[in-house]
Amino acid sequence: MTQPTAITPATKADRELLGFANAAEFAARDLYAIAAASAAFSDDEKTVLTGFHDHHRAAAQALAGMAGSIATNEPAAAVLDIFRSRLNGSNKNAILEALRELENTLAATHLSLVGALEGTGGAALVASILNVEARQSATLALLGGRSLNDALTNGAAPLSLGAGS
Amino acid sequence: MNRYSRRSVLRLGGVSAAGILLAACGKQTGVEESKNVRSVGVVPEAEGLSNVEVTDIVLLRTAASLEYNAIDTYDAALGLGVFTGAFAAASDIAQRLRDDHRGHAAAINGLISQLGGEPFTCGNPRLNEIYIAPALALITDADNENPALDVVVLAHALENLAAQTYQGVVTLLTDQALRQAAMTIGQDEARHAAVLAQALNPGLAGVLASVNATTGKPNVAAVPGAFGPLTPISVTVGPLNSDGTRSTLILETPSLNSLVYPDVTCA
Numbered sequence: 057m058t059q060p061t062a063i064t065p066a067t068k069a070d071r072e073l074l075g076f077a078n079a080a081e082f083a084a085r086d087l088y089a090i091a092a093a094s095a096a097f098s099d100d101e102k103t104v105l106t107g108f109h110d111h112h113r114a115a116a117q118a119l120a121g122m123a124g125s126i127a128t129n130e131p132a133a134a135v136l137d138i139f140r141s142r143l144n145g146s147n148k149n150a151i152l153e154a155l156r157e158l159e160n161t162l163a164a165t166h167l168s169l170v171g172a173l174e175g176t177g178g179a180a181l182v183a184s185i186l187n188v189e190a191r192q193s194a195t196l197a198l199l200g201g202r203s204l205n206d207a208l209t210n211g212a213a214p215l216s217l218g219a220g221s
Numbered sequence: 222m223n224r225y226s227r228r229s230v231l232r233l234g235g236v237s238a239a240g241i242l243l244a245a246c247g248k249q250t251g252v253e254e255s256k257n258v259r260s261v262g263v264v265p266e267a268e269g270l271s272n273v274e275v276t277d278i279v280l281l282r283t284a285a286s287l288e289y290n291a292i293d294t295y296d297a298a299l300g301l302g303v304f305t306g307a308f309a310a311a312s313d314i315a316q317r318l319r320d321d322h323r324g325h326a327a328a329i330n331g332l333i334s335q336l337g338g339e340p341f342t343c344g345n346p347r348l349n350e351i352y353i354a355p356a357l358a359l360i361t362d363a364d365n366e367n368p369a370l371d372v373v374v375l376a377h378a379l380e381n382l383a384a385q386t387y388q389g390v391v392t393l394l395t396d397q398a399l400r401q402a403a404m405t406i407g408q409d410e411a412r413h414a415a416v417l418a419q420a421l422n423p424g425l426a427g428v429l430a431s432v433n434a435t436t437g438k439p440n441v442a443a444v445p446g447a448f449g450p451l452t453p454i455s456v457t458v459g460p461l462n463s464d465g466t467r468s469t470l471i472l473e474t475p476s477l478n479s480l481v482y483p484d485v486t487c488a
Binding site: 063100101103104107108110111114115118163167168170171172173174176177179180181183184185186187188190191192193194195198199204205207208210 | 391400409
């Protein structure tokens with residue numbers, strides 16, 4: 057019996073991509089921090105938002121571990137700019153919808169990274185994060201009262217590599 | 222008078238016993254050599270696995286088989302007619318998820334054909350045998366008080382299993398485009414699992430990881446952690462046993478003994 061080869065490490069090109077993902081995840085962390093501070097949400101809702109905030113922080117830190125010195129460990133300004141203005145106000149469902157779109161955007165981005173990363177170690181980490189963000193998107197759709205179809209589909213486009221700075 | 226002391230007799234006896242034992246272990250003329258470890262009774266000949274490779278096609282055929290496991294399970298669940306009353310909405314969800322799995326199976330089998338492999342169009346035989354058939358038997362047991370709930374529990378477990386399987390094969394597939402294709406479906410399965418988790422444990426309390434204060438076991442959660450797990454999945458279904466507990470099955474992602482190699486066919 058021939059078994060597959062061992063997990064392969066990240067290449068230099070991989071580390072660039074993982075560093076980009078690191079910045080995008082830190083931006084998501086900061087966006088959840090803004091949402092969790094909103095008066096629109098109850099304490100129980102804030103607990104969930106804080107939980108998702110922590111997941112993005114953990115993802116960013118894991119990506120930093122693989123990206124090495126290339127990781128900036130700073131939030132991607134372009135990602136903050138896209139979503140930050142949509143987290144203001146008292147319309148709870150509008151904020152949940154913005155966060156759902158954030159999750160879908162990150163999921164689409166990570167999906168494209170899985171297809172671009174050469175080393176299987178980095179691809180496995182990104183796939184692991186992708187599955188969680190898909191779950192978070194589906195959950196936000198349900199909490200926001202959206203349809204089953206909205207929970208199950210992702211129509212977002214991935215971030216381009218330049219959006220990391 | 223005895224010419225042998227007690228010590229001499231014991232020493233002589235020990236030497237003799239060792240000689241008999243060594244003789245028994247040695248080759249005997251006229252006796253056919255067995256490949257088995259020497260033992261009492263008849264031992265069947267060891268059968269090794271055929272010389273197979275874990276290729277991209279094998280991994281994709283395995284993924285396709287899981288899709289059919291899910292399709293069959295949803296069909297069985299819908300056929301039971303248990304989605305009534307409080308579970309009426311579950312019927313719509315089950316039909317939608319089944320249809321998604323049909324789409325996934327077609328997509329995966331399309332990839333297999335492109336790679337020159339033979340599409341696989343039935344459930345994984347090994348997983349059927351060890352997980353799904355026993356679970357359905359427990360669920361449909363006449364003494365089971367809540368088969369509708371148990372069907373959702375099984376479906377949730379299978380969606381988690383599928384999400385884990387696609388995530389797991391990312392490290393095994395040699396082609397980057399195939400890894401992306403796998404995770405395109407894998408994230409769908411993760412969404413399925415989250416939706417079913419909310420059906421089982423609705424609302425805010427069912428989103429993040431938590432523990433049942435009474436049982437000490439983890440509650441069903443839509444997003445149980447920061448990273449997609451690759452851990453065994455426990456499924457507790459069926460009627461109460463005589464000791465007051467219910468049966469628990471432990472599901473694991475396909476391994477070397479449940480991959481769909483080229484010689485595995487749909488019966």
